[in-house]
Amino acid sequence: MKVENQTQAGVFLHAWQIIEKDSTIPLDEKKAILRLIKVLVEAAESSPYPREINNQIKTFTQEIISKHALLTLVKQQADELDALKSLSLNLTSSLDLQTVLDAVVTEAMRLVNKAEAAHIFLYSHEKLEFGASLNAQGVRNKPFAPPRPEGLTHSVVKYGRQIIVEEIASHPLYKNLPYDWIGSIVGSPLKFKNSIVGVMNLSRSVAGAFSKAELRLVGLLADQAAVAIYNASLHKQVTDLANTDSVTGLPNRRALDERLQEEMRYAKKMNSMFSIVMMDVDGFKGVNDVYGHAVGDEVLNSLFNYLAENMRTTDFLARYGGDELTLVIRDAGQEAAEIVTLKILELMKAYDFPYPGTKKIQLGISAGIAVYPLHSRSAGDLLRAADMALYQSKKHNRGLFTVANGVTAPLNPISLNPQE
Secondary structure, eight states: OHHHHHHHHHHHHHHHHHHHHOTTSOHHHHHHHHHHHHHHHHHHHTSSOGGGHHHHHHHHHHHHHHHHHHHHHHHHHHHHHHHHHHHHHHHSSOOOHHHHHHHHHHHHHHHSTTEEEEEEEEEETTEEEEEEEEETTOOBSOOOSOOOTTSHHHHHHHHTSOEEESOGGGOGGGTTOSSOOOSEEEEEEEEETTEEEEEEEEEESSOSOOOHHHHHHHHHHHHHHHHHHHHHHHHHHHHHHHTBOTTTOSBOHHHHHHHHHHHHHHHHHHTOOEEEEEEEEETHHHHHHHHOHHHHHHHHHHHHHHHHTTSOTTSEEEEEETTEEEEEEETOOHHHHHHHHHHHHHHHHHOOOOOSSSOOOOOEEEEEEEEETTTOSSHHHHHHHHHHHHHHHHHHSTTSEEEOOSOOOOOOOOOOOTTO
């Protein structure tokens, strides 16, 4: 029995040494292989031919390990192909930039065991800007910390290659940090046509090396993500151009129509109100008459952006046409809209444009307010209600505002029949 135990121990030691060197076999699977070898050892030791036991067990061990390694490799490659298919489908399903970024971080969290968080920073004009994030708790798009000049993200951009940090706590890129960071992280450049469009960081809660399979998949994701981000960014630029007023740089009438539809959906979903303020610049005709249209365009650009800079980020200011502006105020009833409009009238008093020459033209604002759903339940009719209120201001209360009166009925269809 003692000899048998020594033989069994020797076989286990030999098996473990072989398995331990194979980094492609996960720890749980290594334990499963050893359990299988133990069963075969016990079966071999019950053989009626003791002299052949040792060689037979060694043969069994080698065959098990060899076949398992082959099966592991095939499974690994199949998983990688399946992951690549998933990446391609998810990253090409949309041209909306934020949707693409959210899909990238979602896929990234699936690629690495014990993933803690995935972050994407977009890179353009030598600046890094937060794009998207997702952590293990499911919290999405919450920036944790801005990229440090000598940190991982900037280093990935600087060297243009993947950087692997196996132990955050002791790595030079993370020295003197005010945060108690632990674990490991890999930073990957997102390259398209040899240009970096972003950086993807993927961290784990544990320290240690990433497996070759994990790094291959991260690399595949980075390549796919770079193409998807470039295409989405290009689409965003084209869309922004189509929705931007060429004189002022503000959203144009097309963008306003889209925003109103969005606000209608939001208000219905949240059972909330929103207001629109139609505004017309008083005295602007004098600018064109005295200084010409070139200076008039400069005034509109200066004035409209001056007002836009003083709006809330949740509000939407667009050029309606000519010297007219439209402001969309989310989650605002009549009282809130009146307060905002009074603020705009006060801002106009402080506005000053450096006109050429000595003559100064004082500009003002007249406005009309309409509230959803008080004055209308459709975007078009709500605009018409605000426009009618603006007309009343221009006619009777120039430099002030008027609130729409009651519910505005839909426009009657125009008949083109000459017999009627």
